[in-house]
Amino acid sequence: MNKQDEKLPGAAPVVDGKKGFLEGKLFLLIFAVLFATVPLGMSSFTQHILVLVLFYAFCASAWNILCGYIGVLSLGHSALMGIGAYTTTLLLVHFGVSPWIGMFIGAFLTGIVGVLIGFPCFRMSGPYFTLTTIAFAELLRVYLENTKEIFGMSTKGASGITVPYTGDNVAMLSFLGKIPFYYLMLALLVIILLITWGIDRSKLGYYFVAIRSDADAAESLGIKLLKYKLIGMFISAFFIAIAGAFYAQFFRYINPTRIFGLDMSIRIALIAVVGGQGKIFGPTIGAVILIPITELLSLYFGATLPGLHLFIYGVVMVLVVLFMPKGINDYVMRLFSWLEGLLFGRIRKAKETARTNS
């Protein structure tokens, strides 16, 4: 868990004291290119799955900022996502506010709600914290399922809101095909990965990790636990709300059961844990591996064996927690650094022999 080990896979010995520009970044670059080009020419269904991969990668990354780095287990993130989705949608339906603006209003609101919820929650530790976050999410879900309107705006209770289609219109965040949604989500994912990377390398990130490793020791060193937990909560809530706004626009339908439900929270947490919590790329790796498997399984076995894909989710979760405590991320990174060592090691060796010969 120490910071040194987490550095990108530049594991090969540095001979010149200087790394090649691509070293340690090569595979990142390959993946970026892959992600940027892969949906083109695919069927609509494949594109749908790819959007979901990015969506869940984004959600799990948002969850990761709070839960992975600080080391608490929140199962109430669906509620935060729901607040974002509902705010954006209500603003759009009742006031015609563009989702681009509504998204940020929702995100700020959710951030504030997150901080308010954080005050009682963060007084608790371990299982108590988790249970309180579940209680808050369930409270909101039950409320929305049975409420016809909020502040005079119709929410239609459990039957949910259908988001009106405003045409293929960039200004209203409404597109006909899946491709624009894909690139939007990709951009959002890149942003959150950059922010996670920034946090990972900043003082804030060190505070977070210190709290995760040993809260008492961190506090005795003068780290204000509540303050940093609330900061983590705000960032996490802010981004998960943006995911909620995206969800509403992408599916054009939201209801309390689906978006506020415990299943959504568990799914997000699961992806992050399987991928690797507290790692920059962990949640993304988790989503890339889990989402296509589960979507394809539910497509092919949905009729004959309902629930197979969720069964696989559960089994993978148990196995990962038991046998890969650091998540799949660790293995993927090791594989990359091995491959890079192979690649750059050879080039360097060639250079070295050239130098010793001359």
Add this chain to the structure above:
Amino acid sequence: MENTLLAIPQGIILGGAYGAIALGLSVIFGVTRVINFAQGSMLMASCFLYYVLYENYGIDPYIGIIAVAPIMFLFGYAVQKFLVKPLIIRERASVIEPTSVMMMTIGFDFALMYLFMMIFGASYRTIKTTASGIVVKTADGMFTTTLSRIIALIAGLVLAFALWFIFNKTELGTKIRAVAQNRTAAGLCGVDVFKSYSIAFGLGVAALAVSGACLLQFLYAQPNMGTMFGVKSFMIVVLGGLGSIPGALIGGVIFGVVETVGAQLITGTAATMLSFVLFIIVLVVKPTGLFGKK
């Protein structure tokens, strides 16, 4: 007003059933400090076992307890031994992931729930037994309920007493309590720590199986039923105090009464929300619950 007063015994009866479900969770946490998120699915699994016994062999769930409770005991024993134990051992070495056991039980919950979904499908299955058919009335006919619900309340009390007896009056119970209080010291005194954990886990799941038999009489078996009871039993157990046996029962009764009386005075929704609010307030004010020890 009369309706409201009548709702109180209804709530107590319902609460007894809730409490019985919560007992298992409380016992497991009290000893191993593990929150078993798979609680709901384990209840569901035992309900389906009773259902299969009833449909295929005509065995009433009350009699089925003789077979199902030991099976579930072994099931719980195995879960602790093979899934939880390695994690506890690992966490003793480093405190990096205090949440990993919780994560594991969440995954296990998913796996179990959807395994049953694949086998039995998502439909609701009910059984008609003798006890669920008998209607019990007070003399003036004001208050009616079924025999099965009353049996559920009594079973909750008996179960609580049986667990209390095992933990406080037997040598096994003394060992388990010793482990719960101080794992290292108990281990030094020659108590097999992980065997005690496994037995406690098994007992908790077996208690769940007993309450499942009572529940199936007036409810249904369905793969998702665990989620509802899971969340509710967490709240009950926290309200009563995690690890406290009487706390689980009393917490259950409080919940039952809040729900039924609340449904009379305000709406059912508001009552459910009220129970969540109550839970959050108790957590914030007194995280150890009403009857929990520090």
